[in-house]
Amino acid sequence: MSHFPEVAFPVLVPLFFGIVCLIFRKHIRLQQSFAIISMIGTLGIAAGLFYKVYAGSQILVLNLGNWSPPFGIVFVADLLSMSMVVSASIIGFVVSIYSISNIDRKRQENYYFAFFNFLIAGVNGAFLTGDIFNLYVFFEVMLMASYALITLGSERSQLEESIKYMVLNLVASAFFVAGVGILYGIVGTLNMADIANKIEQLNTLKGFNSGLLLIVSMIFLTVFGTKGGIFPLYYWLPGSYVAPPASVSAVFGGLLTKVGVYCLLRTNSLIFYRVENITGFNYLNIILVVIGGFTMLLGVFGAIVQYNFKKILSHHIISQVGYMIWGIGMATVSAIAGTILHIIHNIFVKTALFLIGGIHEKLTGTNDLKKTGGLANAVPAVSILFMIAALALAGVPPLSGFFSKYVILKAGFDEFSSGANRYLMVFIIVGLITSLLTLFSMIKIWIFGFWGESKTAIRTNDKSYKALIPSVLILVILAICMGIFAETFYSIAITTAKQLKDPTNYYIKAVLQHQMPR
Numbered sequence: 001m002s003h004f005p006e007v008a009f010p011v012l013v014p015l016f017f018g019i020v021c022l023i024f025r026k027h028i029r030l031q032q033s034f035a036i037i038s039m040i041g042t043l044g045i046a047a048g049l050f051y052k053v054y055a056g057s058q059i060l061v062l063n064l065g066n067w068s069p070p071f072g073i074v075f076v077a078d079l080l081s082m083s084m085v086v087s088a089s090i091i092g093f094v095v096s097i098y099s100i101s102n103i104d105r106k107r108q109e110n111y112y113f114a115f116f117n118f119l120i121a122g123v124n125g126a127f128l129t130g131d132i133f134n135l136y137v138f139f140e141v142m143l144m145a146s147y148a149l150i151t152l153g154s155e156r157s158q159l160e161e162s163i164k165y166m167v168l169n170l171v172a173s174a175f176f177v178a179g180v181g182i183l184y185g186i187v188g189t190l191n192m193a194d195i196a197n198k199i200e201q202l203n204t205l206k207g208f209n210s211g212l213l214l215i216v217s218m219i220f221l222t223v224f225g226t227k228g229g230i231f232p233l234y235y236w237l238p239g240s241y242v243a244p245p246a247s248v249s250a251v252f253g254g255l256l257t258k259v260g261v262y263c264l265l266r267t268n269s270l271i272f273y274r275v276e277n278i279t280g281f282n283y284l285n286i287i288l289v290v291i292g293g294f295t296m297l298l299g300v301f302g303a304i305v306q307y308n309f310k311k312i313l314s315h316h317i318i319s320q321v322g323y324m325i326w327g328i329g330m331a332t333v334s335a336i337a338g339t340i341l342h343i344i345h346n347i348f349v350k351t352a353l354f355l356i357g358g359i360h361e362k363l364t365g366t367n368d369l370k371k372t373g374g375l376a377n378a379v380p381a382v383s384i385l386f387m388i389a390a391l392a393l394a395g396v397p398p399l400s401g402f403f404s405k406y407v408i409l410k411a412g413f414d415e416f417s418s419g420a421n422r423y424l425m426v427f428i429i430v431g432l433i434t435s436l437l438t439l440f441s442m443i444k445i446w447i448f449g450f451w452g453e454s455k456t457a458i459r460t461n462d463k464s465y466k467a468l469i470p471s472v473l474i475l476v477i478l479a480i481c482m483g484i485f486a487e488t489f490y491s492i493a494i495t496t497a498k499q500l501k502d503p504t505n506y507y508i509k510a511v512l513q514h515q516m517p518r
Helices: 005-023 028-055 079-102 105-109 112-128 132-151 156-187 192-202 211-228 237-242 246-269 281-304 309-330 333-364 380-394 400-418 424-450 463-484 486-501 507-513
Strands: 060-063 074-077
Touching: 005 028, 005 060, 005 074, 005 079, 005 112, 028 060, 028 079, 028 105, 028 112, 074 079, 074 112, 074 507, 079 112, 079 246, 079 333, 079 463, 079 486, 105 112, 112 132, 112 246, 132 156, 132 192, 132 246, 156 192, 156 211, 156 237, 192 507, 211 246, 211 281, 211 309, 237 246, 237 309, 246 281, 246 309, 246 333, 246 486, 281 309, 281 424, 309 333, 309 400, 309 424, 333 380, 333 400, 333 463, 333 486, 380 400, 380 424, 380 463, 400 424, 400 463, 400 486, 463 486
Parallel strands: none
Antiparallel strands: 060 074
16 A cells, blocks of 8 residues: 655644744744745655656555545645645745745734744645545635734734635635535545545436535535635635735735635546536536636726735736636636646746735835836836736736636637537637736836836835845746746646546546556
8 A cells, every 4th residue: 555654744844833933932033944944845845746746657645544545534646736735835935035024023923934834734735635624624724824814913904804804714614614514415425536436426326316416516616716716706805915914915815816726626627527417517617617707807807997006916816816717617638737837827926926016015115006106217126027927927928827828718719619619709808808908907007116207205225125036036937937948837737637637547546546547
């Protein structure tokens, strides 16, 4: 029986250092050092696991307590989960460096780095777990840490937005538990690979009430859609992500919403992957495509009317998630590959833009673009980094966003050309319009925030802003590399998508039989 204890390390390492940071509350330098050591260690382990999964053509499975599947807690490292864990670990590393200068001493003394580590542990746990109930558990670990981070500082604007954030996520969590309970009542197991097997067996039973599975799928769509910020469940997001410091906004905007998208991709490709024969499920993908289109368009409409740096970026979280949901809904290999590329691209670029927003606020003292300007002359390095990240978000070649959007849009066009789904042309047009409007809003930030004459004093005398630049630089370089080496990233994404489209011979077989086809 295969046994890979290292699969749990991306969760255990930040969890351990989070506890250590709790112990050394008053020792700020130690906490900062522990946080960086934690993230370097987590990233190193994640990179090693990814190499083993990709180069070794295997899925790594860890059954805690040596329980045979489907019993006990199981961690699964396949290409999708490890791509996400590596991306999350990179974000953890760069934001921990950025936080040293961005987060004030009071917040650091009140367990900021401890909660940050717990957040990364929860995120990585959600990516790695192979158990639907433990997916809920890791969601709660992630959310409890996020509740603490969003309220640290106790500023009025933070508290107002955090109440909305917490209440909505608590309601979503309650629905999550209900969905898990109904699903367990139907199949009698919590192991996701075993659930997929049991659902396939139920399809063959006469008189089986397929409506219950339809209800579960809608509950999961609501829960993960709320956490991902999809239409019409996104209204809480823009305000909530504006209130905290840039470090917190960056990890929330760049990473947390993608956990919800990941869960939609995982459950739709694994648990409900062969349910098109069940009454009602043939409409599920259409629902996702339609929701994706509305999410794209309404998110970008929200962005173009704003003049607050962070609010523009927050609305773009929504619009970019729309592309991902659309790709999941199309459900072809190329569409899923494009979705995976777009998730990873957006994790890097959106985090970079929020971090740049923090530098902009530090230099100008405001997020109101109407009161700023002149940064292009005062801080050209920051301006160049913003321009590259902004163009990547809009999908300008040869940057990362162009290739991820191209793959998704081409997948839609191929489906349209084949005659399978004629309605997709509408959403292709929506996707193109969204990209153009994204570029428009990014140009607006450039014109008002960076170009022209400064409308307020730029605090370039405070050299501490320079310590914030390396974190942004790392992420911008990654966005450039995803564009330059697009073929390599696409190859990984296609391999991942093929695994997701054939879970019986990959994920399910690896979890239940501990072997991977070669």
